[in-house]
Every structure is written in C-alpha cells, then in structure tokens.
Amino acid sequence: MGGVATEPTRTGSRRRRPTIVDVAAEAGVSKSLVSLALRGDRGVSEATGARILAAAQRLGYRSNALARGLVQGRTAMLGVLLTDLANPYHTEVVTGIEESADAEGFTVLLAHGRRDRSRLTRQLESLLQLNVDGVVAVSSWLEPGALADAARRVPVVMVGRPEEFTPGVDTVANDDRAGAVEAVRYLASLGHTRIAHLSGSRRPAARARREGYRETMGDLGLGTCTEVFEFDGGSAGRERAAASVVASETTAVFAVNDLAALAALDGAHAAGTPAPEGLSVVGYDNTSLAETVRPRLTSVDQPRLVMGSLAMGLLLERLGGRTEDRHEVLAPSLVVRDSAAPAP
Amino acid sequence: MGGVATEPTRTGSRRRRPTIVDVAAEAGVSKSLVSLALRGDRGVSEATGARILAAAQRLGYRSNALARGLVQGRTAMLGVLLTDLANPYHTEVVTGIEESADAEGFTVLLAHGRRDRSRLTRQLESLLQLNVDGVVAVSSWLEPGALADAARRVPVVMVGRPEEFTPGVDTVANDDRAGAVEAVRYLASLGHTRIAHLSGSRRPAARARREGYRETMGDLGLGTCTEVFEFDGGSAGRERAAASVVASETTAVFAVNDLAALAALDGAHAAGTPAPEGLSVVGYDNTSLAETVRPRLTSVDQPRLVMGSLAMGLLLERLGGRTEDRHEVLAPSLVVRDSAAPAP
DNA sequence: AAACGGAACTGGAACGTTCCAGATGCCGAT
DNA sequence: ATCGGCATCTGGAACGTTCCAGTTCCGTTT
Numbered sequence A, B: 001m002g003g004v005a006t007e008p009t010r011t012g013s014r015r016r017r018p019t020i021v022d023v024a025a026e027a028g029v030s031k032s033l034v035s036l037a038l039r040g041d042r043g044v045s046e047a048t049g050a051r052i053l054a055a056a057q058r059l060g061y062r063s064n065a066l067a068r069g070l071v072q073g074r075t076a077m078l079g080v081l082l083t084d085l086a087n088p089y090h091t092e093v094v095t096g097i098e099e100s101a102d103a104e105g106f107t108v109l110l111a112h113g114r115r116d117r118s119r120l121t122r123q124l125e126s127l128l129q130l131n132v133d134g135v136v137a138v139s140s141w142l143e144p145g146a147l148a149d150a151a152r153r154v155p156v157v158m159v160g161r162p163e164e165f166t167p168g169v170d171t172v173a174n175d176d177r178a179g180a181v182e183a184v185r186y187l188a189s190l191g192h193t194r195i196a197h198l199s200g201s202r203r204p205a206a207r208a209r210r211e212g213y214r215e216t217m218g219d220l221g222l223g224t225c226t227e228v229f230e231f232d233g234g235s236a237g238r239e240r241a242a243a244s245v246v247a248s249e250t251t252a253v254f255a256v257n258d259l260a261a262l263a264a265l266d267g268a269h270a271a272g273t274p275a276p277e278g279l280s281v282v283g284y285d286n287t288s289l290a291e292t293v294r295p296r297l298t299s300v301d302q303p304r305l306v307m308g309s310l311a312m313g314l315l316l317e318r319l320g321g322r323t324e325d326r327h328e329v330l331a332p333s334l335v336v337r338d339s340a341a342p343a344p
Numbered sequence C: 001a002a003a004c005g006g007a008a009c010t011g012g013a014a015c016g017t018t019c020c021a022g023a024t025g026c027c028g029a030t
Numbered sequence D: 001a002t003c004g005g006c007a008t009c010t011g012g013a014a015c016g017t018t019c020c021a022g023t024t025c026c027g028t029t030t
Helices: A020-027 A031-038 A046-059 A065-072 A088-103 A117-129 A144-151 A176-189 A204-219 A235-247 A258-270 A288-292 A304-319 B020-027 B031-038 B046-059 B065-072 B088-103 B117-129 B144-153 B176-189 B204-219 B235-247 B258-270 B288-292 B304-319
Strands: A077-082 A107-112 A134-138 A156-159 A169-174 A195-200 A227-231 A252-255 A280-284 A298-301 A327-330 A333-335 B077-082 B107-112 B134-138 B156-159 B169-174 B195-200 B227-231 B252-255 B280-284 B298-301 B327-330 B333-335
Touching: A020 A031, A020 A046, A031 A046, A065 B065, A077 A088, A077 A117, A088 A107, A088 A134, A088 A304, A088 B107, A107 A117, A107 B088, A107 B107, A117 A134, A117 A144, A134 A304, A144 A156, A144 A169, A156 A304, A169 A176, A169 A304, A176 A195, A176 A204, A176 A252, A176 A280, A176 A298, A176 A333, A195 A204, A195 A235, A195 A258, A204 A227, A227 A235, A235 A258, A252 A258, A258 A280, A258 A288, A288 B288, A304 A327, B020 B031, B020 B046, B031 B046, B077 B088, B077 B117, B088 B107, B088 B134, B088 B304, B107 B117, B117 B134, B117 B144, B134 B304, B144 B156, B144 B169, B156 B304, B169 B176, B169 B304, B176 B195, B176 B204, B176 B252, B176 B280, B176 B298, B176 B333, B195 B204, B195 B235, B195 B258, B204 B227, B227 B235, B235 B258, B252 B258, B258 B280, B258 B288, B304 B327
Parallel strands: A077 A107, A077 A134, A134 A156, A156 A169, A169 A327, A195 A227, A195 A252, A252 A280, A280 A298, B077 B107, B077 B134, B134 B156, B156 B169, B169 B327, B195 B227, B195 B252, B252 B280, B280 B298
Antiparallel strands: A298 A333, B298 B333
C-alpha cells in the first residue's frame, strides 16, 4: 500500500531512509501510534502492534537517534575519552566502563585523543555537541578549563590522578603511594637492601610512586640506600637510565611502570646479569607486557575493570542528582611473577 | 540584555543549554544570522559577526549536533567498528583511519564489539541510528546480513579478509599468501630446510597464510619437509602446538601470528634450545609484541596506517558516488629482527 | 436512557538547527 | 525622482521524533 514500500530496491544506490510516517502510512495508523508501538508501550492493542512491527520490518525502518535525542533532551549515550588506544591500561579501563554502561542501557561512544592534548579537547567538544548524557575521561591529561566547562553541562568523571581536582569532576584513581610501598616491601622481604627506583615524568602518579618508594626505604631503615634514577623523553632516556641502574651496585629495582621495568630487564640481560638472579625487577600497572616478557614481570596491578565500573557508578549518581564531588581511591595489589629473586 | 546571560552560574547544578535563539536575543539579531555568522558565512558584516561571536562566547553557546544532523541529513561523523581494543593490530588501523578522517573534516565515533559478534552488530545498529555518514569495520567478523543491510544505507568499508564478499561493501586487506611466501623464502635463504608452520583457526587470513607456506615449500623443493602444526582454542592449544614444534626435528618455524611465534620462542627457551640458534622463528602482523620480546621477533608487517587511510579513501569515493565494489589488497613486508639465525 | 470509565488511537506542538525565498536599505546610474 | 543591484539581514518551513491533550468507541453502571 505504502508508496515507499513498493519502490524497487536498487542495490548499489541508497534509498531515502523511511521514517515513522512512512511506517504509519504502511500500517494505516497515525505516527504517534507507531512511536508507541515501537517503544513497546502497552497502550497499543496486540493486533495493531504486530501490524505496525511488520510494516516497520517490511520498510527496513530504523529509528533516528538524532530526532529522538533532540526532542527528549537526553540521548542515552555516554562519551568515553581516552588518550591513547595503544595503551593497554587505558583500553582495559574502557572495557570496564563499557560493561557497566551496557548494563545500564547506555551506548558508549569512544573518542580517541591520540596523545594530543588539543585533539583530546576537540573530541570532548564533539561529544558535548552530540548531547551525550555524561563523559568519562580515561586520561588525566585534559585541559582543566575544558573539563570544568564540560562539567557545567553534563556529569564528568575522570579516571586517573589529575594535577589538581576540577570542581564538579569526580575522579577514580589507584593509590600509587600504597602500590609503591607494597613493591618496595616485597623486594625488601626477599633480602634486598640496595633497592633503586627508576622513575620518569613529574606527573602526579609518578610523583606519588616515588614518594611511596622514598618513604618506605626510610621506614625500613634503608634510607641511605635510596637511589632514584630519573629519565625523561622517550625510550632512549628510559634505556639510558636503565643502563645506569644496571651499572650501579643495586640488586633490585622498583620501576615506575612496566615499560621502564622492561628496560631494566633488557639492560640486565645485555650486561650478562639477567633477571631475576642478576637483578630483581618490579614494575607497575601490570599491563599485558608483564605476562609476555621473559622472565614474566612482577608488577603492581591497578584494578582496572573495577575502576571502570566505579566510574560508571559515580556518573549514574551524578545523573541521579548528587552535586558534591567525590574522589575514589582504590587499593592496588602486587602480582608476583618471575622477575624478582632473593638477594644474593 | 539577554535574560539567560544574566542568570547566575550555579556551580554544581546544570543550566539549560543556550540555543541559537538565546544568542540571537543577546546579540539583537535573528537566529538565521547567528547561524550564518557562526558558520563563518561572508554574507555577514564584520561588526555584526563579531558581536554575535561575543554573545555566543558570553553565553557559553555550543551548537547542537543533533539538530544540525537532523536538518542537514548528514552528520560529518564516521562510525568505526572494531572487534577488540586489546588487539594492537586493530588499534593501529583505527589510528590510520582517524588521521585521514581528521584531514577530511570527519568526526570519528569508535564502537567496540569486545570480541562479541552480536554486540558488534548492535554497535553497528547504534551507529546507523545516529546517522553516521559512513562505516568502517575493522573486523572481518560482522554478521554478513547486518553488513549488507548497513551498506544499503551508507558506504561501508571493511578492513580485513571476510569469509566472502558482501555486495556493496569495499574491503582492504593485506596479501596473506605473499606475506607467507616472503617469510618462508627468508627462512630458506638462511639455509633452513626443515621449516614448519604453526597455524591456528580456519579464518580466511590464516588459510591464505597456510596455503602460501605450502606452496612455497613446494616451489623450493622442500615439499617433503612440509609440516603444519595446528592448534585451536586459546593460549593452551597454542602452547601445546609450540611444544610439539620444538620437540620435532624442525630448525625453523613460520607462525601464523606474533602470539603463536611468541609461544614458539618460549617453547624453545623452555627446552634449553633458545631462539634464534636453537630455533628460528618468524611471526606475522608485526605487533608491538615483536619489539618487546627477546629475542626481538622477525615478523611480516601489514601496512596498517596505509590500510586505514586507504579505507578512508574508498569511503570518500563511495560518498562521491562510486557504486561498483572495490577490494584492495596491499603487499606486506618482512621486518627482520633477531629471532631467526642461519641453519646449523 | 443517561452517565461514566477505560482502552485505543490521533493531531499538533515542541526540540534546535539549516535552508530558502524574500525584505530592507543604501548607493550610483539613468 | 526612479530604478537596479548589491550587501545585509529576516521569517517561516523543514528535519523525524516524542509528548501532551484530546477524541472516539464501546461496554458497564446507575
């Protein structure tokens, strides 16, 4: 009956997308009723509902999320912003967020900053223009101004440890200091005293780990053995610093992350004193690297899936009306593998 | 002047989002002119343009992509569908797509299937409901029906080698057979004759690599040494198969991908005959694993960034009106590192 | 017979843009 | 004075939904 329905399907060229009005005409009812039927409202009689569904099927009708979002003022979409797709730590947090979002009926839109701060900001802007109902930033990198601005419009949760808190933005982070304490105490328990720290960047997370290291060395009466090897820049700086560690009289090293730990493993191997006997190494983040590398890396694990779903939970609370800021800190845990051995 | 502007900013609670009409009132012009001014139309006098921009700034105006998309019928958004965020091969292709999309002024929306075929289909559906202008599937996994349906509405490009081609869907893939040929010839050039193949899955890509292996062994007169070790399931199967390879009299192995190659490296190490002297290994995909692992893995590289931008190019051609299907195949190249040595 | 109530359905107004067909005002040419 | 043409600006109609306030119909109660 409907004009559109009988139009032949031309493969290769694209037809006009059928609307709710087309379906209404095809089923011989009003557009309002089609809307109700497709959303499963029970004010629609069974027979009519079936007829409408069949008509929609026949026309290949697909609802238009733009129109719906426009009229409803909400979109059931969540924006997730991440710095770097190549970082398994980030992607695993994202997976945690997605699982919870799915369960709550939200569609997740991922936006990727590709390690570029201004691009990250632009992506955030795109998400806001799309009227997402909330934003989770898996990145402590965002321009605080942009973040504060976003928080004025929709709930925003950051996963990570920012330079400083932005009013209106909840955060979820792991306790970097506690993780460092655990790593150092573990090495000490193996009999090591000359425990060095391999550290990069002055970002808050790295700073907290370094402080945890320093503090624990002091607490253990190893204050005089405290030795921090700093690096900056990319892999070159990391490798140079790792080489210095190996050349020193250190027997164990706590690295700021798994990549730095890997550099230490390689350095020790190259020097003919391979880990774990030649050098005990502990990393941080427990990325997939830790399982991959030989010897498998002992590393401090952040509960990423939990962090993701916690972020989602905070967001829902905000949508529910909470206005005071919350900053959740989760306890990390050491995953022991093969990269550390008792001191000689 | 405008009512909305003088309303106090209540931190913690969210204000109504200002619209183009609010800006128009604030600047004392019509909404049409605001629209023109914000889009940089030059039919707007400089003075008025500046006034409008200032008013928009003052109100914190942000355009509504839903409304724009609805009226324009196009959204300048591209949907990118990927199977698995944890797969560095996929994420690097995505990065290639994003770079080209950026350059063309498209916003990329990433949707993540999390290794679940039906979720992947739902994500595709969400993207279509959002009226994206095109879809790139970085996954050869999608239900062909859903894909064909999508292609009827918008241009669709798949990166990967599907079971079979879907009409209306362009594809970009690497030449798996050629990659296998190169890997085997390289091992043969090192003097190896007993070259085994470690293979998993019956997916098209794996099949093509296996065929390339078989064929080349024949061409080199090594047909009698042809030996394929199959595995299936997860890492357990892979490791068992790798152990068989190591236990055999093989001196070299071409693995179907880097993970399988890693299993071979580990197996050789465990057997006291570490690579490369104890066993020469070549992988496929040149993932970040290849650089990470010791010895660093020689592996066949797919030009991922190029594949991404090629996919974007095909999409633009479709948008430009092309209707016949295209299937691009790119040449892979061997990246030589340290995991293969001359035959004993 | 009238009144009521509920189930099933409808028409029009929103939502915030862009697009289109004008309207307005000004300047120089006739 | 009138006209044409240009630059600048405006009002209303779309876009495809949902929402709201009704309307219709029918069976049941008074």
